[in-house]
Amino acid sequence: MTDNAAQIKGVSFRYANGEEGALNGIDLEIRQGECLLLCGGSGCGKTTVTRLLNGLIPHYFEGDMQGEVTVLGKDIRKTSIEELAGSVGSVFQNPRSQFFCVDTTSEIAFGCENLGLPEEEILTRIEKTAKDMDIEKLLGRSIFNLSGGEKQKIACASTAAMLPQLIVLDEPTSNLDLDSIEELKKILLMWKKQGKTIVIAEHRLGWIDGVCDRVLFMQQGSVKEEFSASDFFALTTAQLNGRGLRAVHIQTNYLETKTGMTSLIDFEQRGTIRLENFHYTYADQDAIRIDTLEIPQGSVTAVVGHNGAGKSTLIKCLCGLQKGFKGSTVIGGKRFKPKQMLTLSYMVMQDVNHQLFTDTVLDEVLLSAGSCSEEKAIGLLERLDIAQFRKRHPMSLSGGQKQRTAIASALAADKKLLVFDEPTSGLDYAGMESTAKLIRSLGCDVTVLIVTHDMELIRRCCTHVLHIENGNI
Amino acid sequence: MTGFFSADLNNRGLVLDPRTKLAVMLSLVVFTLGGTGSHIQAVRYAVIALSIVPFALHATAKRYTKTVVLLCLFILVKSAETWLVPRLSGASLSITSVLCMLFVRLMPSLSMGSYMLCSTTVSEFLAAMHRMHIPQQITIPLSVMFRFFPTVTKEFSSINTAMKMRDIRLGGKNAAGLVEYRLVPLMVCSVNIGSELSAAALTRGLGAKVKRTNICKIGFHLPDAVVLVGIVALFTLWILGMNGVVK
Numbered sequence: 001m002t003d004n005a006a007q008i009k010g011v012s013f014r015y016a017n018g019e020e021g022a023l024n025g026i027d028l029e030i031r032q033g034e035c036l037l038l039c040g041g042s043g044c045g046k047t048t049v050t051r052l053l054n055g056l057i058p059h060y061f062e063g064d065m066q067g068e069v070t071v072l073g074k075d076i077r078k079t080s081i082e083e084l085a086g087s088v089g090s091v092f093q094n095p096r097s098q099f100f101c102v103d104t105t106s107e108i109a110f111g112c113e114n115l116g117l118p119e120e121e122i123l124t125r126i127e128k129t130a131k132d133m134d135i136e137k138l139l140g141r142s143i144f145n146l147s148g149g150e151k152q153k154i155a156c157a158s159t160a161a162m163l164p165q166l167i168v169l170d171e172p173t174s175n176l177d178l179d180s181i182e183e184l185k186k187i188l189l190m191w192k193k194q195g196k197t198i199v200i201a202e203h204r205l206g207w208i209d210g211v212c213d214r215v216l217f218m219q220q221g222s223v224k225e226e227f228s229a230s231d232f233f234a235l236t237t238a239q240l241n242g243r244g245l246r247a248v249h250i251q252t253n254y255l256e257t258k259t260g261m262t263s264l265i266d267f268e269q270r271g272t273i274r275l276e277n278f279h280y281t282y283a284d285q286d287a288i289r290i291d292t293l294e295i296p297q298g299s300v301t302a303v304v305g306h307n308g309a310g311k312s313t314l315i316k317c318l319c320g321l322q323k324g325f326k327g328s329t330v331i332g333g334k335r336f337k338p339k340q341m342l343t344l345s346y347m348v349m350q351d352v353n354h355q356l357f358t359d360t361v362l363d364e365v366l367l368s369a370g371s372c373s374e375e376k377a378i379g380l381l382e383r384l385d386i387a388q389f390r391k392r393h394p395m396s397l398s399g400g401q402k403q404r405t406a407i408a409s410a411l412a413a414d415k416k417l418l419v420f421d422e423p424t425s426g427l428d429y430a431g432m433e434s435t436a437k438l439i440r441s442l443g444c445d446v447t448v449l450i451v452t453h454d455m456e457l458i459r460r461c462c463t464h465v466l467h468i469e470n471g472n473i
Numbered sequence: 474m475t476g477f478f479s480a481d482l483n484n485r486g487l488v489l490d491p492r493t494k495l496a497v498m499l500s501l502v503v504f505t506l507g508g509t510g511s512h513i514q515a516v517r518y519a520v521i522a523l524s525i526v527p528f529a530l531h532a533t534a535k536r537y538t539k540t541v542v543l544l545c546l547f548i549l550v551k552s553a554e555t556w557l558v559p560r561l562s563g564a565s566l567s568i569t570s571v572l573c574m575l576f577v578r579l580m581p582s583l584s585m586g587s588y589m590l591c592s593t594t595v596s597e598f599l600a601a602m603h604r605m606h607i608p609q610q611i612t613i614p615l616s617v618m619f620r621f622f623p624t625v626t627k628e629f630s631s632i633n634t635a636m637k638m639r640d641i642r643l644g645g646k647n648a649a650g651l652v653e654y655r656l657v658p659l660m661v662c663s664v665n666i667g668s669e670l671s672a673a674a675l676t677r678g679l680g681a682k683v684k685r686t687n688i689c690k691i692g693f694h695l696p697d698a699v700v701l702v703g704i705v706a707l708f709t710l711w712i713l714g715m716n717g718v719v720k
Contacts, residue, residue, distance in 0.1 A: 054676045085678030097669035106596040109688045116683035353661050355635035357654035368639040
């Protein structure tokens, strides 16, 4: 056994459908028992490295691969993913697509069952893992009823139950709030104590301070710089941003502001959107109870609060999407029922794929635009910097371009209220910056609400913060 | 929301072995859908009793509204078939009798199907398949498929929400695109999820050559015995009827 948990030697890789190489002659060693952070802008190859380590490349994702990868003493080419499964564990970004079972206990058992372990052994492992991670109360629940943070904990537990030596995490926090990230950090620290080797590919960096030992900065498929953790976390925000990385330290935690509306900058009041009687109860619990709330017209308001605080219910009610909701919205003295709000508001969803329907970008914009002429639509596309794609299929665009297309279609339909649901989850610094710029440029005709955990985004583009907890302001 | 294969473990009433459910399903298909043995009077009465079984199962899982609505519908249509159809003639006869027949034959099986999907977990299903010595090459793709349903349902509802905001609905100005506009995003999302899901499953060792264990406890208990005895009785009746012992 060498001191290295894994070794990547001169590896180049190009995905079968990619034009450029994802990795260009990368060399790296991962030492036994260390925690390594891979960072870099979108498309720098960090996810590809994690896929080399768990065997998804070359066995699942096809492409041209050169060079040698040894993981835990095994040559990756000659070892199937299933054989690696017991020793390399993986946690992925998206909780909705990494669960195989529907209840939590079977999910944790799933990996062990595949290894063919005896039944008693699996039961003991589940019990021990649950105790270690403090998730006993989550056992036996339906996965669909868990919060994002709880789901990610179950994903960690199901990996840990297989007792892997090397654990690979690919953007594990992109759907989590700050509290859940703290919990995840605790789990990583525990793994480190147990002597496991950990590799994390991540955009959000602050939380890893205190966990990782070494940081690799990647660019265009190779390692550009190597830092010790202490050097890396001493970098200034400007130095990080210059490399296309997100800030390490959160300057302002808006969750610490008092609940209710807070204005961040001097804002010239031009009128308000008043929410009245915003009460909504799900079968078993109160979701929101807000009597009145005023949102300045033309403002960009961030909606913050912990998971389960009622943020999504609030915006669903506001957009008229919540069935059975009875409150009303007053804009400029005129009262609107929820159903009428449906025509005035538009929500840009976290997964934009859900809201692009047609086969060219221009059609997409014209689809529900009513009176909007083609010239006006092209003007809008130009304003959003996507006019050159107007003949392309929206699904062939990048994530950010899709987001712009969705916004364009909302503006063309003359929507007065735009709601963004986590617009920057999984975006690097450049992506976040351009989303922030875009939101700022929407101007004062539309009022924008952003539901987000991203404090940097708030600092860059919001005029107000609305903090809700327990369904109340 | 109770979706396919997303049984709520704490609240699902009577627990039957997946194999028992399969047996009920099979006999429903043979006797109600296929209409086997309907010329034998004893079998005909027994089949009515069998048709009620799925509704009763829904009731044990505390889905009372569903049970009552479906049961009332079934009784209504069955009585219409028995008493109304013989009095009709001409076009009204053919339309009513075809509708009644379709409904009476299909509904119990569909209802049983929905109960099976709602009350069985993926692990129970895999365990049952394993006990029946069905090879992994068949069970694994099937289990992936079942895992996929709840996800697609979720995607579908998100897409519906998005469509509402774009005023694409029945009676809206873009009603023509109702189906087309829904399929594109649904397919894109399903493909993405499908490939992510298989990658995740592979890294957790699905498909390894070792013999897979299953911690899920399935087995036959008293309720299974009662149901199975009933089914055996029905088949016996049928065979006896075929040989002219009962009418």
